Amino acid sequence: MMEKGRVVKVTGSWYIVFIEPGELVNCRIIGKFRLDGKKLTNPVTVGDEVMIEMEDIEESSGVIKKILPRRNYVTRQSPRKKHDLHLIAANVDQAMVMSTIVSPTLKPAFIDRFLLMTEPHDIPAIILLNKSDLWGEEEMEMFWGLESIYSKIGYEVRKCSVVTGDGIDEIKALLEGKITLLGGQSGVGKSSVINALQEGLGLKTQDISDYSGKGQHTTTFAEMFELDHGGSIIDTPGIKTLSFNNLEVMDVAHNFREFFKASKECKFSDCTHRDEPGCAVKSAIEEGEISELRYMNYLQILDDIEGQNYWERRTDL
Numbered sequence: 278m279m280e281k282g283r284v285v286k287v288t289g290s291w292y293i294v295f296i297e298p299g300e301l302v303n304c305r306i307i308g309k310f311r312l313d314g315k316k317l318t319n320p321v322t323v324g325d326e327v328m329i330e331m332e333d334i335e336e337s338s339g340v341i342k343k344i345l346p347r348r349n350y351v352t353r354q355s356p357r358k359k360h361d362l363h364l365i366a367a368n369v370d371q372a373m374v375m376s377t378i379v380s381p382t383l384k385p386a387f388i389d390r391f392l393l394m395t396e397p398h399d400i401p402a403i404i405l406l407n408k409s410d411l412w413g414e415e416e417m418e419m420f421w422g423l424e425s426i427y428s429k430i431g432y433e434v435r436k437c438s439v440v441t442g443d444g445i446d447e448i449k450a451l452l453e454g455k456i457t458l459l460g461g462q463s464g465v466g467k468s469s470v471i472n473a474l475q476e477g478l479g480l481k482t483q484d485i486s487d488y489s490g491k492g493q494h495t496t497t498f499a500e501m502f503e504l505d506h507g508g509s510i511i512d513t514p515g516i517k518t519l520s521f522n523n524l525e526v527m528d529v530a531h532n533f534r535e536f537f538k539a540s541k542e543c544k545f546s547d548c549t550h551r552d553e554p555g556c557a558v559k560s561a562i563e564e565g566e567i568s569e570l571r572y573m574n575y576l577q578i579l580d581d582i583e584g585q586n587y588w589e590r591r592t593d594l
Contacts, residue, residue: 279330281345286500291303294329294339303336304341305338305340316361323367326368327344329342349398375467376462380408389575402433406434408438408440420434456511459512461516467512526549536558539566
């Protein structure tokens with residue numbers, strides 16, 4: 278007899294599945310699962326709804342027999358196997374990308390790369406800038422500048438501080454009743470914020486390295502936590518870099534939302550918004566209607582995609 282459950286944690290080759298009325302089952306998988314014919318480093322991810330078959334009731338262990346259809350999913354290029362994709366989460370209502378302006382210093386390019394993972398699946402995204410207690414006047418100006426850029430194109434931008442409690446209640450309200458994927462680079466304070474959102478979790482936190490000024494990984498596996506005020510949050514390991522072996526140039530152009538909207542006025546339907554004549558996107562940048570910062574990040578992503586050796590990327594040839 279099979280039972281329905283949801284994957285709430287992935288630890289290597291084991292998957293912890295929540296089944297009603299509140300039991301956690303350690304599961305393994307048999308056979309191969311693929312995603313739209315693509316190679317995956319992890320065929321099952323946190324948020325997946327699955328059908329399991331119990332193996333040992335006393336030990337509460339089972340086997341995942343089937344993955345139910347996903348309403349959405351988030352993937353990234355595997356950091357270890359550049360030809361493969363890594364599933365980050367599935368069946369989420371929204372995503373939140375966390376960054377900082379200081380400690381560590383702001384990397385706006387990472388925000389745009391993260392949004393490029395969620396945009397193709399129409400997953401609403403929130404941009405959260407942590408450690409506001411460390412900001413001075415210059416950092417506040419940077420925050421308002423980012424808020425102006427991203428709110429104009431439909432992204433919610435918030436700030437918070439675990440030290441002062443700034444913004445924590447507002448974040449709780451945004452997460453209420455929803456499954457939220459939380460991602461960010463190492464050291465931005467994801468675990469600390471989750472601890473502030475949900476008392477009693479006691480997630481391990483770690484300071485920024487004094488030597489490198491970079492964050493250190495504290496979360497090693499993705500895990501879903503239920504929140505007392507309603508909803509769930511999926512904590513993910515800190516991400517160092519994001520690459521896109523699964524995207525082509527036009528995929529990127531179509532998923533920078535304000536570029537796609539403006540591109541309807543471009544002279545050429547396949548305009549990449551670089552050197553083509555009659556480009557409406559470049560005109561909008563010159564007129565201040567589209568962010569030059571976003572455009573520079575866009576160009577860097579295109580360079581990265583084209584820089585990956587064609588024959589290495591086309592492993593199907």
